[in-house]
Amino acid sequence: MSKKVLVVDDSGTMRKIVIRALNASGFADTVEAADGAEALSVFQGSEIGLVLTDWNMPNKSGLDLTRDIRALGSKVPIFMITTEAEKGRVVEAIQAGITDYLTKPFTQEALQAKLEKYTQA
Amino acid sequence: MKAELVNPFLGATSSVFQTMLGCELSRGEPSLKQSHSPEYEVSGLIGLTGKCQGMVVVSLGRDTAIKVAETMLGEAPPELNRDVIDAVGEVTNMIAGAAKAQLAQYQLSVGLPSVICGKNHSIGFPSNSTPISLPFESSIGPVCVEVGITEVDPAAV
Numbered sequence: 629m630s631k632k633v634l635v636v637d638d639s640g641t642m643r644k645i646v647i648r649a650l651n652a653s654g655f656a657d658t659v660e661a662a663d664g665a666e667a668l669s670v671f672q673g674s675e676i677g678l679v680l681t682d683w684n685m686p687n688k689s690g691l692d693l694t695r696d697i698r699a700l701g702s703k704v705p706i707f708m709i710t711t712e713a714e715k716g717r718v719v720e721a722i723q724a725g726i727t728d729y730l731t732k733p734f735t736q737e738a739l740q741a742k743l744e745k746y747t748q749a
Numbered sequence: 750m751k752a753e754l755v756n757p758f759l760g761a762t763s764s765v766f767q768t769m770l771g772c773e774l775s776r777g778e779p780s781l782k783q784s785h786s787p788e789y790e791v792s793g794l795i796g797l798t799g800k801c802q803g804m805v806v807v808s809l810g811r812d813t814a815i816k817v818a819e820t821m822l823g824e825a826p827p828e829l830n831r832d833v834i835d836a837v838g839e840v841t842n843m844i845a846g847a848a849k850a851q852l853a854q855y856q857l858s859v860g861l862p863s864v865i866c867g868k869n870h871s872i873g874f875p876s877n878s879t880p881i882s883l884p885f886e887s888s889i890g891p892v893c894v895e896v897g898i899t900e901v902d903p904a905a906v
Contacts, residue, residue: 638861639839641821641832648823684842686861711846714853731850732843733768 632657636667636681653743664688683710698725761847770820777884785871788893792865793841799857803878803898807841813890838862
């Protein structure tokens with residue numbers, strides 16, 4: 629699969645933190661988007677192998693982005709990194725089609741441990 | 750304001766500073782907020798809605814805000830710039846989100862954070878809430894979290 633990773637968060641700070649963890653886990657090829665709408669456009673124009681997305685963003689949420697990507701027929705792994713931690717919200721995200729979930733705040737180690745699952749894919 | 754509405758913000762603030770910034774906070778004495786001016790120059794604001802509604806403000810000094818951004822970004826911003834504002838907004842978002850997770854019974858939604866900078870700025874909390882000020886000390890400077898949320902009257906919905 630393509631190893632290009634799409635990082636989606638309205639916070640530039642969070643995108644930098646996530647990209648730092650990706651680089652440390654061997655993912656050197658990353659592309660960024662600041663909301664779900666921009667991310668969908670990037671996704672449709674590139675060969676993306678992994679999506680890491682926030683949930684709450686302007687224009688289009690990470691949840692709606694996930695639904696849109698699945699509606700395109702893509703099985704790309706989608707990894708939600710969010711403050712939404714309640715059980716009902718996690719279920720909602722799984723039903724939308726996410727592959728994995730990490731709640732904020734998180735340690736760099738926790739994020740890298742999650743990413744290791746995808747380094748062999 | 751009920752203690753059960755405020756206590757999650759104590760733990761959430763400590764957790765976010767420890768996990769994201771490697772910074773231990775020591776708690777000061779909570780107090781009712783008497784003025785509209787936050788304690789410090791930089792304020793991260795976020796609204797909460799649901800069976801409770803109101804606002805949370807994370808108040809930091811200029812130097813503390815810059816150190817927060819430096820720790821998160823891995824490089825020191827030269828001044829209080831967009832990177833610092835973004836980092837403070839994200840810390841505010843994480844504190845509200847972590848507290849929200851402990852208040853599941855109130856079915857809260859968190860808005861997008863905003864950040865205000867400037868000496869002597871004022872913030873108006875919802876008129877029916879008396880904010881509680883939660884002061885903390887840390888190695889990167891003092892932090893104050895102001896929580897002004899109230900339960901929504903079901904009859905009014």
